[in-house]
Amino acid sequence: MTTAQSDPPARAARVVTDGLVERLTDGVIGGGRTACHSPFTGERLAELPEAAAEDVARAFALARAAQPAWAARDPRQRAAVLLRFHDLLLARQDEILDLVQMETGKARLHAHEEVQAVLVAARHYGRKAPAYLAPKRHTGVVPGLTRVRELRHPKGVIGHISPWNYPLELSAGDALPAFAAGNAVVMKPDTETALTALWARRLLIEAGLPAGLWQVVLGEGPVIGPEVIRHADYVTFTGSTRTGREVAQRAAARLIGASLELGGKNAMLVLDDADPDRAAEGAVRACFSSAGQLCVSVERLYVHEAVADAFLARFVERTRALRLGASLDYGTDLGSLTSQAQLDAVVRHVEDALVGGATLLAGGKPRPDLGPYFHEPTILEGVRPPMLVCEEETFGPVVSVYRVADEEEAIARANATPYGLNSSVWSGNARRARRVAARLRTGTVNINEGYAAAYGSAQSPMGGMGDSGLGRRHGAEGILKYTEAQTVAEQRLLPLAPSFGLDDRRYAALLNSSMKALKTLRFR
Structure with missing residues (x-):
C-alpha cells in the first residue's frame, strides 16, 4: 500500500x-x-x-x-x-x-x-x-x-x-x-x-x-x-x-x-457469471470508501466458488495498491478513521478474527506513521461465528470473504442477519441479477455497483429493514x-343519510345497490 x-x-x-x-x-x-x-x-x-x-x-x-x-x-x-x-x-x-x-x-x-x-x-x-x-x-x-x-x-x-x-x-x-x-x-x-x-x-x-x-x-x-x-x-x-x-x-x-x-452488515454477492475484474474493482469502492465508515458500505462478500480465485486475486491486488494518506487534495484513495473509538473497534475485530483462525489476505494493521487513526484496508477469509467481525458491524475498512457453492446459498447467507440496509449483486445477466435482488431483504439493492447507484437516485426511497431502521429518505x-396529511371532504346536494322520504330499510337497500353498481363500473 x-x-x-x-x-x-x-x-x-x-x-x-x-x-x-x-x-x-x-x-x-x-x-x-x-x-x-x-x-x-x-x-x-x-x-x-x-x-x-x-x-x-x-x-x-x-x-x-x-x-x-x-x-x-x-x-x-x-x-x-x-x-x-x-x-x-x-x-x-x-x-x-x-x-x-x-x-x-x-x-x-x-x-x-x-x-x-x-x-x-x-x-x-x-x-x-x-x-x-x-x-x-x-x-x-x-x-x-x-x-x-x-x-x-x-x-x-x-x-x-x-x-x-x-x-x-x-x-x-x-x-x-x-x-x-x-x-x-x-x-x-x-x-x-x-x-x-x-x-x-x-x-x-x-x-x-x-x-x-x-x-x-x-x-x-x-x-x-x-x-x-x-x-x-x-x-x-x-x-x-x-x-x-x-x-x-x-x-x-x-x-x-x-x-x-x-446499522448494517451489508453483503455483496458475486455470482458465477460475474466479470471477476469488474466485480473486484467495484468491491474496492463498496468496501473501502470513506474508510468503510459508511452505513451502506459492504462488510460481507459472498463469492461463487467458480470465480472466487480469479476475483480474490484481483481484489487483493487492487486493495494492496490503494494509496493511503492525509492529503487534502485529490489523489489519495483512503483516508483516516475518524476517532480512537473507531480505530479500537476495527483493531478488536481484526485481532479477534485472526486469533480465531481467520486468514489475512491484505492489510490488517493500524498505520500510526500516517496519523493517529489510520488503518490499512483489510481482507479476511475463513471468518466464522462467533468471531466479532462475522456478525457485528465493524464500520471500518474491513471485509470478510465467504465462498459459496451456488446462488441459493449466497442469498440465504446474505439474508441471515437482523440488519437490512443495503446489498449488492454482481452478474453478467441483468434479468438474473434483478431476480436475485428481489429476494434480498434490504432497503436498497445495487446491481453491478456497491451502493452509489441506489443511494444517488434521489427520486427513489432509501432506508433499512429490520434492525437497520424505520422510514425512508429521498423520493x-x-x-x-x-x-401531516389532512383529508377535507365536501358533501354536495344529498346528505349521507336517509332523505327524500326514504326510511332506514329503503336507504340501506339503496346503498347496497349503489355498492354493486360502483364495483361493476370499476370505481376505486
Missing part, C-alpha cells in the same frame, strides 16, 4: 480561522464550550458553543417563532431557496471539501461524494417539492356528490440528530426536504464534525433561508439528544441500532413520529414524512 502526504495542520490553520468559526457559530445557542478535532493529527480544530437543556428549549422556541411565516410561503418559493443553495454549493465546494476532510479524515474524492449527494437532493426537492406537496383530489364515497382533497401540512419543528461519518450529507441533505415541506429544524450534529453542518447552515441562509429556521445545538449526545426529542414534533436520527431504539422509545412515549437509519417518502 502506497502513501500520499500533505500538510493538513498548515492547511487547517489557513482554513479554520477564528473569523470563520465566529461567522459559523453566529446565532448558535450555548453558554458552555466544547471543541472539535482533526482525525489527521488529533489536534483541536476549533472551540464551539456547548448547549445545556435550557439552551435546547430556547432553540426550539426560536425555531417555532420562525416556522409559521415560512410555512405560509408558496412551496415554489421555498423550493427556490434549495435551488439557490444548489448553485452556491456547486460554486464553493472547495471550502466544504476542506472542512469535511479535516473533520472526518476521509479522502477528498469521498468527501466529494457528500457534495454530490447534497446537490442531487437540493435539485430534486427544489424541482419536485411543489408537486409532492400539492393538494390531491380523490374519489369520494359518492362519486360526483362527495369531493375529497388531501392536503399536506408541515409537522412544525423537526428534531434532527446527525452523525459524524457523513457530516454534510446527513445534516444538510436530510434538512432540505424538511425545509421544503415548510418546517423548521433544530439539529444536534456530532460535535467533532459540527463545522461542516454549521457551514451548510450559513450557506442555506445565504441562499434565502430565514436565519431562525435552522437552529443548531451542540453537546454530548446522551445529554442533548433526549432534550431534542423532548421538544420536537418529529425526529430524524442516523446512527447505531442501539441508540436508535432509545430514540424510538422516547419518540413513541410522546406519540411523535421518527425516521431512523441505523416522495423523504419529504412527506415531514408533513
Whole structure:
C-alpha cells in the first residue's frame, strides 16, 4: 500500500480561522464550550458553543417563532431557496471539501461524494417539492356528490440528530426536504464534525433561508439528544441500532413520529457469471470508501466458488495498491478513521478474527506513521461465528470473504442477519441479477455497483429493514414524512343519510345497490 502526504495542520490553520468559526457559530445557542478535532493529527480544530437543556428549549422556541411565516410561503418559493443553495454549493465546494476532510479524515474524492449527494437532493426537492406537496383530489364515497382533497401540512419543528461519518450529507441533505415541506429544524450534529453542518447552515441562509429556521445545538449526545426529542414534533436520527431504539422509545412515549437509519452488515454477492475484474474493482469502492465508515458500505462478500480465485486475486491486488494518506487534495484513495473509538473497534475485530483462525489476505494493521487513526484496508477469509467481525458491524475498512457453492446459498447467507440496509449483486445477466435482488431483504439493492447507484437516485426511497431502521429518505417518502396529511371532504346536494322520504330499510337497500353498481363500473 502506497502513501500520499500533505500538510493538513498548515492547511487547517489557513482554513479554520477564528473569523470563520465566529461567522459559523453566529446565532448558535450555548453558554458552555466544547471543541472539535482533526482525525489527521488529533489536534483541536476549533472551540464551539456547548448547549445545556435550557439552551435546547430556547432553540426550539426560536425555531417555532420562525416556522409559521415560512410555512405560509408558496412551496415554489421555498423550493427556490434549495435551488439557490444548489448553485452556491456547486460554486464553493472547495471550502466544504476542506472542512469535511479535516473533520472526518476521509479522502477528498469521498468527501466529494457528500457534495454530490447534497446537490442531487437540493435539485430534486427544489424541482419536485411543489408537486409532492400539492393538494390531491380523490374519489369520494359518492362519486360526483362527495369531493375529497388531501392536503399536506408541515409537522412544525423537526428534531434532527446527525452523525459524524457523513457530516454534510446527513445534516444538510436530510434538512432540505424538511425545509421544503415548510418546517423548521433544530439539529444536534456530532460535535467533532459540527463545522461542516454549521457551514451548510450559513450557506442555506445565504441562499434565502430565514436565519431562525435552522437552529443548531451542540453537546454530548446522551445529554442533548433526549432534550431534542423532548421538544420536537418529529425526529430524524442516523446512527447505531442501539441508540436508535432509545430514540424510538422516547419518540413513541410522546406519540411523535421518527425516521431512523441505523446499522448494517451489508453483503455483496458475486455470482458465477460475474466479470471477476469488474466485480473486484467495484468491491474496492463498496468496501473501502470513506474508510468503510459508511452505513451502506459492504462488510460481507459472498463469492461463487467458480470465480472466487480469479476475483480474490484481483481484489487483493487492487486493495494492496490503494494509496493511503492525509492529503487534502485529490489523489489519495483512503483516508483516516475518524476517532480512537473507531480505530479500537476495527483493531478488536481484526485481532479477534485472526486469533480465531481467520486468514489475512491484505492489510490488517493500524498505520500510526500516517496519523493517529489510520488503518490499512483489510481482507479476511475463513471468518466464522462467533468471531466479532462475522456478525457485528465493524464500520471500518474491513471485509470478510465467504465462498459459496451456488446462488441459493449466497442469498440465504446474505439474508441471515437482523440488519437490512443495503446489498449488492454482481452478474453478467441483468434479468438474473434483478431476480436475485428481489429476494434480498434490504432497503436498497445495487446491481453491478456497491451502493452509489441506489443511494444517488434521489427520486427513489432509501432506508433499512429490520434492525437497520424505520422510514425512508429521498423520493416522495423523504419529504412527506415531514408533513401531516389532512383529508377535507365536501358533501354536495344529498346528505349521507336517509332523505327524500326514504326510511332506514329503503336507504340501506339503496346503498347496497349503489355498492354493486360502483364495483361493476370499476370505481376505486
